Structures are given as structure tokens and as C-alpha cells.
Amino acid sequence: MISLVLAASLAAAPAPRAATASETVVHIPRMDALQGVLAFLDRAGQSAALMRPVVWYAELHPFFPLDLGQPATLTGVGIDPTGPITVSLRANGRISCTHLADVKLFQEKAAGMLATAGSKTEVKPTTSGGVTTVLVPRESGGRAGYALKGQEACAFSSANEGFVDSGLGQAMLKEASRLVGKAPKADARLGQLPGVLYVMLPERGMVVGVDGGATELRLEGTSTELPLPPFQASGASPYGTMKPEGMLFSRARVAPAGVSQAVGSVAVSIQQVCPQCPPGEVSSVTRAVAERLTGNVLVVADSVRQRPNLRTPEGRFFATRQAVAAEVTDTAAMKSALAPLAKFPGAKTTADGYTLDVKGGTLYLRLKGRQLVMGNDEAVTSALVAAVPKEGAALPHAVDFTVDPKRVAAGLNQVSLMDVVSERRLAGIFTMGLELGPLLARSERISGWLDSASGGGHRFSTVWTLPASP
Numbered sequence: 001m002i003s004l005v006l007a008a009s010l011a012a013a014p015a016p017r018a019a020t021a022s023e024t025v026v027h028i029p030r031m032d033a034l035q036g037v038l039a040f041l042d043r044a045g046q047s048a049a050l051m052r053p054v055v056w057y058a059e060l061h062p063f064f065p066l067d068l069g070q071p072a073t074l075t076g077v078g079i080d081p082t083g084p085i086t087v088s089l090r091a092n093g094r095i096s097c098t099h100l101a102d103v104k105l106f107q108e109k110a111a112g113m114l115a116t117a118g119s120k121t122e123v124k125p126t127t128s129g130g131v132t133t134v135l136v137p138r139e140s141g142g143r144a145g146y147a148l149k150g151q152e153a154c155a156f157s158s159a160n161e162g163f164v165d166s167g168l169g170q171a172m173l174k175e176a177s178r179l180v181g182k183a184p185k186a187d188a189r190l191g192q193l194p195g196v197l198y199v200m201l202p203e204r205g206m207v208v209g210v211d212g213g214a215t216e217l218r219l220e221g222t223s224t225e226l227p228l229p230p231f232q233a234s235g236a237s238p239y240g241t242m243k244p245e246g247m248l249f250s251r252a253r254v255a256p257a258g259v260s261q262a263v264g265s266v267a268v269s270i271q272q273v274c275p276q277c278p279p280g281e282v283s284s285v286t287r288a289v290a291e292r293l294t295g296n297v298l299v300v301a302d303s304v305r306q307r308p309n310l311r312t313p314e315g316r317f318f319a320t321r322q323a324v325a326a327e328v329t330d331t332a333a334m335k336s337a338l339a340p341l342a343k344f345p346g347a348k349t350t351a352d353g354y355t356l357d358v359k360g361g362t363l364y365l366r367l368k369g370r371q372l373v374m375g376n377d378e379a380v381t382s383a384l385v386a387a388v389p390k391e392g393a394a395l396p397h398a399v400d401f402t403v404d405p406k407r408v409a410a411g412l413n414q415v416s417l418m419d420v421v422s423e424r425r426l427a428g429i430f431t432m433g434l435e436l437g438p439l440l441a442r443s444e445r446i447s448g449w450l451d452s453a454s455g456g457g458h459r460f461s462t463v464w465t466l467p468a469s470p
Contacts, residue, residue, distance in 0.1 A: 004191060009367070013185070014029045014084070014187060014190045014191065015183070015186045015187065016084070016086040016183075016187060016190070016198070016200075017086045017152075017154060017179045017180070017184045018086055018088050018187075018200070019088035019090060019095045019175050020175065020177065021090055021175075022088040022090050022200075022202060023089055023090060023091060023093075023103070023201070023202075023203065023298055024088075024089040024199065024200070024201055025086065025087070025089070025198075025199070025202070026059075026086070026087045026089075026132040026198070026199055026200075027084065027086045027087075027090050027190070027197070027198045028084060028085050028086075028196070028197050028198075029083075029084050029196070029198075030080070030082055030084065030196070031068050031083065031084070031085055032066055032071065032080050032081050032082050032085070033191060033196045034196055034197060035124055036196070036211060036212045036213040036214070037196060037210060037211065037212045038053055038068065038069050039212075039213060039214040040212040040213060040214060040215070040216065040217045040464075040466070041053050041217075041433060042069075043214060043215075043466060043470065044217075044255075044439055044466065044470070045096065045270070046436060047438040047439035047441075047442050048435055048436050048439035049433045049435070050436065051221075051436075051439065053067075053068070053069060054067070055270050056294075056348075059089075059094070059421065060085065060087055060096060060361050061087075061096045061098075061155060062094060062095075062096055062155050062156055062157035063110070063113040063114060063144055063155065063157065064079075064109070064110075064113065064155070064457040065075050066079075067079075068398075075101060075102075076109070076149050077105065077106060077109040077110075078100050078101060078102040078103065078104070078105035078106030078107075078108075078109060079096070079098045079100060079101065079106065079377070080099045080100060080101040080151075081101075082260065082416070083098060083099030083100075083349050084097075084098070084099060085097065086372055088361075091159075092158055092159045092168050092171070092172070093142065093156060093157050093158035093159050093171065093172050094156065094157060094200070095154050095155070095156040095167065095175060095176055095179065096154065096155050096156070096246045097152065097153070097154040097155075097179055097180070098152075098153055098154075098155075099151055099152060100148075100151045100152070100153055103148070103149075103151060103153075105149075106153060107125065107132075107148070110123075110134065110146055110155070111123040111134075113194070114134065114136050114144060114145065114195060115136075117136075117138050117139060117140070117144060118274035123136055125148075129181075130146065130288060131147055131149045131150055131180060131181060132147070132148040132149070133146070133147045133173055133176075134146055135169055135170070135421075135466060137169075137233075138157070140160065140239075141159075141160030142157060142158040142160045143157070143158045143166065143168065143169025143170075143172065143173075144156065144157040144158070144427075145169070145173055145176075146176065147173065147174075147176035147177040147180045148180060149180040149181060150180075152180045152426065153174070153180065154176035154177075154179045154180050155457070156172040156173065156175070156176045157172070158171075158172045159225030161230075163213075163339055164294045168309070170240060175375070181300050187207075189207045189208070189222060190207065192222075193207065193208075193209035193220050193221060193222070194209050194211055194218070195208075195209025195210050195218075195219055195220065196207070196210065196211050197210040197211075197212045198210070201466050204223060204224075204225045205223055205224030205225045206221060206222070206223040206224075206225065206226075207222055207223075207318075208220070208221030209221060213275045214466075215300065215444075215465060215466045215467070215468060216398055216463060216464070216465050216466070217463070217464040218225050218461070218462075218463050218464075219448075219461065219462045219463075219464075220459075220461040220462075221459070221460055221461075222453060222457055222458070222460075223458055223460070224455065224457040225227070226457075227456045228450075228458060229255065229257070229259075229261045229262050230252055230255040230257055230258045230259025230434040230450045230456070231252060231253055231255055231258065231398035231399060231450070231451065231453050231458075232253040232254065232255045232295055232398055232452075233253075233255055233294065233396055233398065233451075233452075234253070234395055234396050234397050235253060235395070235449070236392050236393065236394050236395075237251055237253060237296050237392050237394070237395045238296055238327050238333075238370075238371070238388065238389070238392040239251045239296065239298040239325070239388065239389075239392065240392045240393030240394060240395050240412065241389050241392065241393045242298070242387060242388070242389060242392065244402035244447075245302050245402050246301055246302040246303070246404065246407070247301045247302060247303050247304070247403065247407035247408060247411065248274065248299065248300070248301035248322075248401065248402075248403055248404075249298075249299075249300055249350065249401065249402045250298070250300075250399065250400065250401035250402075251296075251297070251299075251395060251399065251400055251401075252297045252299075252398065252399040253295055253296055253297075253299075253395070253398045254295040254296075254297055255295060256295060257306045258295075259290050260274070260287070260290045262297070263286055263289055263290040263293070264290075265287060266324070266374070267282055267283070267285075267286040269317060270282065270358075270363065272313050272314070272317065273313065273314045273317050273318075273358045273360055273363075274344070274346070274356065274358040274359065274360050274363075275359070276346075276359075277344050278344075281340055281344070282341075282432075284340065285337065285338065285341060287305050288337035289334070289337050289372070290328050290338075291337075292328050292330060292333050292334045292337055293326050293327065293328055293329065293372075294327040294328070294329055295327075296326070296327040296348045297324065297325070297326050297327075298324065298325040298326075298384070298388075299324050299424060300322060300323050300324075300325075300380065300384055301320050301321070301409070302320075302321045302322065302377070302380045303320070303321055303411065304317055304319055304320050304347050304410065304414050305320075305321060305406075305414075306414070307317070307320070307414065308414055310414070310419045310423065310426055311414060311422040311423050312360070314358070314359045314360030314361070315360055316470060317360060317361075317376065318361040318376050319414070320376075320411070321375075321376070321377040321379075321380045322377065322380060323364075323373055323374065323375030323376075323377070323378060323381045323383075323384045324373070324374050324375065324377060325370070325371050325372070325373045325384055325385075325388060326372045326373075327370055327371060327372075328367075328370050328371070328372050331367065331369065331370055334367060334372060335367060338354065338367065339447070340355070340364070341354045341365070342354065343358070344356060346358060350366070352366045352367055352368055353365045353366035353367050360379070361376060361457075362375075362376075362377075363376060364376075364378055364381040364382075365380075366381065366385050367463075368388075371385070371388050373385050373388075395447070397449035397450065397451050398449075398450065398451045398452060399449060399450040399451070399463070400447075400449045400450075401447065401448055401449070402443065402445060402446075402447045403440070403445065403446040403447065405440040405443035405444070405445065406440065406441055406443070408440050409433075409437045409438070409440035409441040410441075412429065412430075412432060412433030412436075412437045412440070413433060413437060413446070415429050415430045415433055416430075417430070417450075433448055442466070442467070443464065443465065443466055443467075444465040444466055445465050445466050446463070446464050447462070447463055447465075448460060448462035448463060449460050449461050
């Protein structure tokens with residue numbers, strides 16, 4: 001029975017003609033099945049130029065300008081619009097494999113494009129072992145061409161090699177010839193993911209399936225390299241009935257083996273804003289706290305403060321108003337584990353916990369029943385303490401999250417050009433605000449889930465939703 005199921009899944013799995021040593025591979029099993037994704041991108045592109053299909057169409061083929069929304073741009077060069085396309089991006093060039101509807105037309109059009117780009121070099125196809133190949137130098141540098149067998153064609157272009165032929169072009173030609181030489185093997189990972197388009201990042205062990213419609217983009221994938229702890233299976237959570245609120249709302253069931261890792265990352269941040277806190281004591285408290293947690297965690301980020309100081313580590317730590325809740329196994333034991341905090345520099349004992357004055361602000365730590373809550377904002381911390389219900393509920397996934405894109409857009413707007421000048425690591429956030437900020441401000445929500453997978457990997461899903469009407 002297992003062998004039959006496996007055989008059936010492999011039969012249904014897409015079979016990309018992916019080049020070896022690729023940094024990124026994009027596979028579309030049927031180019032005419034992308035209407036839903038293109039509809040989302042067209043609408044999203046009205047607010048973010050980066051999302052417009054025309055921006056990435058240029059990457060689909062080394063020398064043909066293709067528009068998947070206009071089938072005539074494919075049939076006009078002999079490519080079958082109902083067939084697949086696999087684009088392999090390598091450090092030294094790219095290869096694009098397609099199924100042809102008209103082989104002769106493809107060769108004619110390719111000869112014209114290659115002659116134009118190749119300093120008027122005569123395009124002479126050669127055939128060996130049933131594979132027809134073309135390789136010409138490009139006026140802009142590097143080599144371009146294609147390998148063709150039957151109705152399968154893999155076109156390629158190599159990176160600029162300067163004035164000396166380093167052999168990159170021949171290497172790309174050899175790989176393209178290999179790809180058309182035999183039928184590709186089905187990729188079972190793709191068969192397990194819903195999607196009309198797949199993105200693979202081999203070096204990161206990541207595969208993502210993409211689907212969608214005019215108001216929704218859906219991503220589901222697997223990865224073996226996400227820097228995340230292992231999670232428990234789906235099940236009961238003390239935060240299961242809580243309504244998502246704030247800029248970020250995320251519930252997780254961390255596996256016992258990952259609790260120390262998760263708590264340790266929090267301790268590193270605390271040590272950074274509290275350099276006067278004794279490292280040995282911080283480590284000791286961290287271990288004691290981790291040993292007394294069930295693994296059920298809730299993270300709430302309410303918003304980004306107005307005009308935060310993003311040019312210092314402590315300024316960035318306090319920029320987002322946030323709090324974390326964690327379920328404890330034994331309240332009395334947790335109180336004992338936290339007792340050394342009273343002796344930390346800047347610490348004050350409160351009715352149900354501690355406050356810690358550190359560089360840039362104050363940390364709030366409260367223990368209420370079986371809930372340990374820590375935050376960098378008094379109002380957010382208090383609100384979370386009050387919001388935790390007395391009864392929990394089962395969750396379908398180990399992790400779920402909801403993002404308010406409008407609040408994210410407002411937060412991105414807080415990053416100024418002067419912040420980037422002072423701290424170059426903020427350049428990516430600043431660019432994201434410019435490119436995606438307007439789209440996020442017009443989006444409805446972003447939500448998703450994550451589960452641990454066999455072999456130490458993770459499976460995840462994200463849904464980006466736009467309003468029903470523009």
C-alpha cells in the first residue's frame with residue numbers, strides 16, 4: 001500500500017528541468033494556469049512596483065521577452081503556453097527550459113535574437129546525438145544559446161566573461177544539453193505542496209508552492225534550514241481562544257528541546273540592553289526559567305513607537321512595543337527561579353514580579369498564576385497579562401501568526417534616511433518601506449502557520465489578503 005501511495009504521489013509531482021548548482025529554481029508546471037497569481041500581482045503592483053509581473057518577466061528567458069499574461073508572446077516564438085517552464089538561476093548565468101509548440105519557429109526566432117545580441121555572429125546550429133545546439137558570444141559579454149531535442153528546449157546565457165573565454169559558455173551549453181537529453185525526474189517535494197508556481201532554494205533546503213487569486217496570495221513550503229527551534233505537535237494551548245490583535249500576534253508550542261534555545265535568544269537581547277547585569281547570573285536565571293516552562297508561548301507586538309531611536313542597539317530593542325507570555329509548570333518554582341533578579345542593577349520588586357531599568361527603557365516581568373509575561377512596554381505587558389483566558393483551546397498547528405500590514409507599514413515609515421546613514425543594517429528595512437510600504441498600508445492581513453517536519457525541518461504556510469474592493 002505504501003509503495004502505491006508513493007508511486008501515485010510521484011506521478012502527480014511536477015518534474016522541473018532544474019540545472020545543477022542553481023542558487024534559485026522557479027518551476028511553473030503550466031504557464032496558462034497562472035491567472036490567479038497574475039491577478040494578485042497585477043493588483044498588488046498598483047501599490048508596489050516590485051510586485052508587477054512585468055518586473056520579473058525579464059528573468060524568465062535569456063533572450064526572448066515573454067509575458068505570461070499574453071500567450072501570443074510565447075506562441076510567437078514557438079513556445080507552448082500550456083507547457084511548463086523551469087528557470088534555473090546560477091552564479092554564472094541562467095537556463096530556461098520550455099516545451100515547444102513549433103520547433104522551426106523557435107529556431108528562426110532564436111537565430112534572429114542571438115544574431116542581434118551576438119555582434120552579428122552567424123548562428124549555426126550543430127546536431128550531435130540527437131541534440132541540436134547553438135552557442136554565440138554576446139556583444140555585452142558572456143555567451144548565449146540553446147540546446148534542443150524533440151520539442152524540449154533549454155536556452156541559456158552565461159555571465160560576462162570579459163575579453164577572455166573562461167569556458168562558462170561551454171559549461172552552460174553542456175548543462176542545457178544534459179537537461180534536454182532525457183526526461184526529468186518528478187520532484188516529490190513539489191507534489192506535496194499546493195501551487196501553480198514553485199520556488200526552490202537548494203542551498204537553504206527550501207521549496208515553496210505559490211497559488212492565489214485577485215485578493216489572496218497563498219504560499220506553502222518546506223525548509224530544512226530555518227533558524228527556528230523544534231516545535232511540538234498541534235494540541236492544546238492556554239492562548240487558543242485569544243483573538244489576534246496588534247501588529248504581530250503569534251502562538252507557539254515549542255518542543256522541550258527548543259525551549260532553552262528560545263529563552264536563550266531572549267536572554268541575549270536582555271544582556272545587550274543591560275550590560276551591567278552579571279552575565280553569570282543572567283545565564284543561571286535563564287537556565288532555571290527554561291526548565292520551568294511548558295513550551296506554550298505567545299508573542300504580541302503591538303506597534304512601533306513614534307520616532308524611535310533606531311541608531312543604537314537599545315533603541316532598536318525598545319522600538320517595537322511588545323510582550324511575551326509563557327506557560328510555567330509550577331508557579332512556586334518559577335518564583336524561586338526569578339528571585340535572583342531582585343539583586344540585578346536597576347531592579348525593583350513589584351506585587352507580582354519585577355521591573356528592570358536598563359539602557360533605553362524599562363523591562364517588565366510579571367508572574368500571574370501559570371503565566372510568565374515579559375515586555376518592554378508597561379501598557380502592552382499589562383494588557384497581555386489581563387487578556388490571557390482561564391481556559392485554553394486546541395490549535396491546528398504548532399505555530400500560528402497574524403500580521404496587521406497597516407501597522408507594519410506605519411512602523412516601516414519610522415525608519416528615516418538619516419537612520420540608514422548612521423546604521424547601514426537598516427538599509428534593507430528602509431528599502432522595504434519604500435517598495436512595499438504603500439501595498440502593506442492597503443492590505444487586509446497576513447497570516448499563516450508552521451509545523452515541525454521530519455528530519456529537523458519545518459513546513460509553513462502564509463496567506464496575504466487584500467481588501468475585496470481596491
